[in-house]
Amino acid sequence: MNLTKPVILASGSPRRKELLALAGFNFTVCPAKGEEVTTKTLPCDIVCELAHQKAFEIAKAQKAPCYVIGADTIVAFENRILGKPKDSADAVRMVSMLQGNTHQVYTGVTLIEVCADGSLREKSFYEETNVHVCQMTKDEIASYVATGEPLDKAGAYGIQGTFSIYVSGIEGNYFNVVGLPVSRLYHEFAAFQNAAHK
Numbered sequence: 236m237n238l239t240k241p242v243i244l245a246s247g248s249p250r251r252k253e254l255l256a257l258a259g260f261n262f263t264v265c266p267a268k269g270e271e272v273t274t275k276t277l278p279c280d281i282v283c284e285l286a287h288q289k290a291f292e293i294a295k296a297q298k299a300p301c302y303v304i305g306a307d308t309i310v311a312f313e314n315r316i317l318g319k320p321k322d323s324a325d326a327v328r329m330v331s332m333l334q335g336n337t338h339q340v341y342t343g344v345t346l347i348e349v350c351a352d353g354s355l356r357e358k359s360f361y362e363e364t365n366v367h368v369c370q371m372t373k374d375e376i377a378s379y380v381a382t383g384e385p386l387d388k389a390g391a392y393g394i395q396g397t398f399s400i401y402v403s404g405i406e407g408n409y410f411n412v413v414g415l416p417v418s419r420l421y422h423e424f425a426a427f428q429n430a431a432h433k
């Protein structure tokens with residue numbers, strides 16, 4: 236994609252950095268530091284609101300024209316929202332809930348253009364993926380959590396890591412589960428950039 240302005244990824248997630256690079260973007264990373272507070276109840280609204288907060292925090296601090304990308308990922312299981320676990324005990328609780336069941340992973344993305352006159356233009360979207368998790372024994376859950384892999388991940392697991400042996404299938408986009416729906420992002424970004432030149 237021919238980028239007309241520099242791109243900033245407002246995320247500290249190493250997965251998002253890797254995925255955005257895979258999509259061919261040239262960008263710098265500037266993680267948002269604000270607390271993630273939501274006023275919404277539906278998972279799709281929560282991830283869009285939090286993605287907006289992250290992108291907006293970085294966009295409002297910019298002095299020159301650019302594009303800012305913010306994202307947020309949560310797991311939803313039977314009306315419960317699972318973010319990152321607080322500690323290992325919380326991770327055990329989350330994985331115990333998800334094993335033997337199907338849950339949804341939502342990632343929201345916000346694109347903000349900081350225009351030459353300082354005004355902001357933005358768009359948000361989300362993707363949902365169904366993830367089927369095999370039954371796990373208490374020992375399997377304990378040893379998985381002991382790897383430390385769940386601690387910085389929504390729902391206390393990483394589909395891209397050793398948890399992969401417990402994922403029997405998904406419906407939807409794999410990269411959405413890892414934290415960034417890259418194909419959707421690429422196409423939404425192209426349309427967003429083109430819209431500015433009309």
Ligand SMILES: Cc1cn([C@H]2C[C@H](O)[C@@H](COP(=O)(O)OP(=O)(O)OP(=O)(O)O)O2)c(=O)[nH]c1=O
Nearest residue numbers: 246247248307308388389392393394412413414
């Ligand atoms: C479900 C799942 C989540 N995750 C990750 C993606 C996100 O990095 C993280 C969810 O936390 P987020 O709060 O969405 O993101 P973050 O704190 O890692 O980064 P930032 O807010 O700075 O953008 O969980 C995986 O890596 N694999 C998975 O299978």
